[in-house]
Amino acid sequence: MSNRMRNVLACLSLSAALAPPCLARAEPYAVLGASPVEGLSVVDVATVRRSGPYWRAWAYVVLPEHKPQRVYLEASELEFDCARKRNRMVSGVRYDDKAKPLVTSKKVEAWTPVAANTPAAGMQRQVCQGAFDPTRLRGQGKTIHQYAAEMRPLLPRLDR
Numbered sequence: 001m002s003n004r005m006r007n008v009l010a011c012l013s014l015s016a017a018l019a020p021p022c023l024a025r026a027e028p029y030a031v032l033g034a035s036p037v038e039g040l041s042v043v044d045v046a047t048v049r050r051s052g053p054y055w056r057a058w059a060y061v062v063l064p065e066h067k068p069q070r071v072y073l074e075a076s077e078l079e080f081d082c083a084r085k086r087n088r089m090v091s092g093v094r095y096d097d098k099a100k101p102l103v104t105s106k107k108v109e110a111w112t113p114v115a116a117n118t119p120a121a122g123m124q125r126q127v128c129q130g131a132f133d134p135t136r137l138r139g140q141g142k143t144i145h146q147y148a149a150e151m152r153p154l155l156p157r158l159d160r
Contacts, residue, residue: 029060029139029147030132032119036158039063040151041119044144045132047077055080055127056090062148064155072097073148079108082128086111087120099145 029042040062047058061074073095080087088111094103114124126132139147 028141029137029144030123030126031136031138032059032122034155034158036064036155039155040148042138042144042147043123043127043132045137048127048130051079053081055082057123057127059123060144060148062151062155065152070096070102072152073099073145075144078123080124080127081111082124084111085124086113087124088112095145 028044028046030045032041032043034040038061042060042062044058044060047056049056056077056079059076059078063069063072063074065072071094075093075095076089077091078087079090089105089109091107092105093101096102114121142150
């Protein structure tokens with residue numbers, strides 16, 4: 001396991017230990033990747049559902065704070081073609097630091113093959129198998145905006 005991944009897991013474990021106990025729902029966010037430059041990538045496990053022959057889920061990128069900036073969180077509803085190992089975005093929203101939507105898109109993008117060893121590949125595999133690694137689940141019943149606000153300050157502490 002790389003030093004970066006150990007640091008990510010340590011930061012996420014610390015944040016989970018300090019968080020209040022879950023009241024509303026189970027830990028719904030599967031952590032897919034994190035870096036101080038690219039941010040934190042998660043999928044909302046509670047949103048995974050069948051849509052015709054495909055599967056859909058909401059994925060988020062918590063962007064690190066680099067003032068001045070407008071976008072702090074990117075949300076994407078993704079569709080997965082499990083048989084052909086490809087995905088596409090079917091809608092998206094970009095939010096500011098106050099959780100206010102800045103830009104929304106309902107444009108369905110073209111299918112894209114999933115590249116191996118990427119957060120997208122991990123998401124595709126777990127969505128298509130219908131199972132998420134329980135050691136990678138976080139959130140403690142928080143909304144994505146609450147979770148993002150807690151995680152954003154930890155991102156600069158990760159090794160590059």
